Amino acid sequence: MYHLSTHYSINIKNNRTKNLKLIGFLTLFITPIIIYNNADTNKDLPVKQNRGKSGIYRWIHIESGKSYIGSSIDLSKRFSQYFNYNHISNPKHKMAIYRAILTYGYTAFRLEILEYCPPEILIEREQFYLDKFKPEYNILKVAGSSFGFKHSEATRELMSKIAKDRKFSKETLLKMKERTLSEEVKLRISAAIKGRKLSQETHQLISKSSLGHKHTKDTLLKMALNNNKRQPIVLTNLNTGTYKEFPFMKEAAKYLDTSHTQIRNYLIRNKPYKGYKISLGMVKK
Numbered sequence: 001m002y003h004l005s006t007h008y009s010i011n012i013k014n015n016r017t018k019n020l021k022l023i024g025f026l027t028l029f030i031t032p033i034i035i036y037n038n039a040d041t042n043k044d045l046p047v048k049q050n051r052g053k054s055g056i057y058r059w060i061h062i063e064s065g066k067s068y069i070g071s072s073i074d075l076s077k078r079f080s081q082y083f084n085y086n087h088i089s090n091p092k093h094k095m096a097i098y099r100a101i102l103t104y105g106y107t108a109f110r111l112e113i114l115e116y117c118p119p120e121i122l123i124e125r126e127q128f129y130l131d132k133f134k135p136e137y138n139i140l141k142v143a144g145s146s147f148g149f150k151h152s153e154a155t156r157e158l159m160s161k162i163a164k165d166r167k168f169s170k171e172t173l174l175k176m177k178e179r180t181l182s183e184e185v186k187l188r189i190s191a192a193i194k195g196r197k198l199s200q201e202t203h204q205l206i207s208k209s210s211l212g213h214k215h216t217k218d219t220l221l222k223m224a225l226n227n228n229k230r231q232p233i234v235l236t237n238l239n240t241g242t243y244k245e246f247p248f249m250k251e252a253a254k255y256l257d258t259s260h261t262q263i264r265n266y267l268i269r270n271k272p273y274k275g276y277k278i279s280l281g282m283v284k285k
Contacts, residue, residue: 030132032112032113032114034049034113035110035112036110036112038107039059039109039110039111040105040106043083044083047083048076050075050079050113052076053074054071054073054075054117054118054122055071055115055117055122056070056113056115056122056125056129057069057070057071057072057075057078057114058070058112058114058133059097059100059101059111060109060111061100061104062108062110063108066100066136067135067136068096068136068137068138069114069135069138072122075113083106088102089102096137096139097137115129130142231248232245232246233279233280234246234278234279234280234281235255235256235278235279236279237275238275238277239275249263249264256276258273266278267279267280
C-alpha cells in the first residue's frame, strides 16, 4: 500500500483553479494512494476502505500492463459492482474491462486508487489520467463522452443524484397527472383510495365524462356480467320452449345444480347448458 500526500485536496473548494494546477504538478510523479495487488483476495477491502469517497481508480492487467481508468462519486458502491459476478456478466454491460475480468479472473488484475477528489472535478481529473496513461480497456478516450455510448460512470451518478433531488412545481405535477389519467379514472381511483362509495355528484361527473363513448354489445355484456349483485337470468327449455326467470345468476346456477361461474361461461359463449338456453335479462311478457 502506498500513500501520496493529500493536503492539496483539502483546499480545492476554496481555490479550484490554483489547486487544479497543484494537482497537475503532483501527478507528474504519480504514485497511487492505495494499491490492491491481488483483486481476488479480500474483495471486501476496497469496498470498506472507500466508503463515502469519490475519486479516480485504475485496473491493471498484471501480465500485459493493459489498464482501465474510471471515476466515481461513490467508489465503495462502484467496487461492489465490480466484485458482483451477476453485474459484470450482464449482457447489457458491454464494458471491455468487464470482459477482461471475466476472461482472466480477478487474480490477474491489480486495483489502484489514483486520487481522491471532490465530485465536481471528477471528469477533469479522469480526463487527465486518460490522456496520461492512454488505457487500452477504455473504449471512450474523452471523460463524460456519450457519442455512441452511455454516459460515463461519474456522469451517470451525478445525473441520478440530480434527478433524485429534483422538485416539480404544483403546476407541472398537475399537467403530468392530466396527461396520465382521464377524469373518470381519477375519480374512481380517488374513491377507491378513500374506501368509500361514489357519491351521486361523482357518478354524474363520471357519466358526463363518458358522454359520446359507445360500447360494443360484447363489452356491454361483459360489463353486466361483472356486476355480481344483479344479473337477472332467463333459462329457456330448448325442448318445450318454456322459460324460467331468475333475479340472480346464483339462483339460476342453483336451479341447474352448478356454479354461477359455469352459467357465466356458457352465457358468454352463447351455448346451451343441460338443455337450456341461457339469456341475460328478464323476458318481456
